[in-house]
Amino acid sequence: MRLSTNETIIESNDIHLYYGKKEALKGISMEIQRNEITAMIGPSGCGKSTFLRTINRMNDLIPNVTITGQVKFQGEDIYSPNMDTVELRKKVGMVFQQPNPFPFSVFDNVAYGLRIAGMKDKKKIETIVVESLKKAAVWEDVKDKLHDSALALSGGQQQRVCIARVLAVEPEIILLDEPTSALDPVSSGKIENMLLSLKDQYTMIMVTHNMQQASRISDKTAFFLEGHLIEYGETRQIFTNPQKKETDDYISGRFG
Numbered sequence: 001m002r003l004s005t006n007e008t009i010i011e012s013n014d015i016h017l018y019y020g021k022k023e024a025l026k027g028i029s030m031e032i033q034r035n036e037i038t039a040m041i042g043p044s045g046c047g048k049s050t051f052l053r054t055i056n057r058m059n060d061l062i063p064n065v066t067i068t069g070q071v072k073f074q075g076e077d078i079y080s081p082n083m084d085t086v087e088l089r090k091k092v093g094m095v096f097q098q099p100n101p102f103p104f105s106v107f108d109n110v111a112y113g114l115r116i117a118g119m120k121d122k123k124k125i126e127t128i129v130v131e132s133l134k135k136a137a138v139w140e141d142v143k144d145k146l147h148d149s150a151l152a153l154s155g156g157q158q159q160r161v162c163i164a165r166v167l168a169v170e171p172e173i174i175l176l177d178e179p180t181s182a183l184d185p186v187s188s189g190k191i192e193n194m195l196l197s198l199k200d201q202y203t204m205i206m207v208t209h210n211m212q213q214a215s216r217i218s219d220k221t222a223f224f225l226e227g228h229l230i231e232y233g234e235t236r237q238i239f240t241n242p243q244k245k246e247t248d249d250y251i252s253g254r255f256g
Helices: 048-054 085-091 106-116 122-135 155-168 185-198 211-217 235-240 245-251
Strands: 008-019 022-033 037-041 065-073 092-095 173-177 203-207 220-225 228-234
Touching: 008 048, 008 203, 022 048, 022 065, 022 203, 022 220, 022 228, 037 048, 037 211, 048 173, 048 203, 048 220, 085 092, 092 155, 106 122, 106 155, 122 155, 122 185, 155 173, 155 185, 185 203, 185 211, 211 235, 220 235, 220 245, 228 235, 228 245, 235 245
Parallel strands: 037 203, 037 220, 092 173, 173 203
Antiparallel strands: 008 022, 008 065, 220 228
């Protein structure tokens, strides 16, 4: 489905994905614009997280997966044999449902990707770590705990440290797979506000079961059902005047 707004950064064309013989994605075609927050909604098992993982080839890590079709990132086919998946995942970072800090200090968690990339300048690493923690709205919580284990933080703080870890390597896109579903409402609100504050700098694509969250913070919303992209459009329109009966039924709570 083509939406004419800003510059397109991700374009998928007729994506089919199979786990063994089971078809999980059934011809997904959509464009995602730069510097927008796109929400993906739909019942459990509808394909939204599976589609999210096609955007940085995380499905490559799952055995017995077959993908056909094309995903372009800035016009380049990410499934071409020449694509460097390490470089791709640096540019298209991922935040998972459960906070997953490494069993290191807060500082070393955020510095991890920089060191893997070969950065040796300690002053530069320190500057980027502090900046990333500030962008992730967790600096005030952790500035006196930088050398304590990240595992000692609260769930909301851990998730924001994980977001800082993604930001440190300067991605262009941040994929978020239900980033607040394991958190309390206060922590969720902090993450929502932080994502809104980052929108000018990053493109964000978020899977969420929380329709209030989707309506609050996203520019566009995509509704998935049984592996199909049913409807995709401006969030306000999807929530107030959906064009498809299935979308209306889901949003109004008649199923899902």
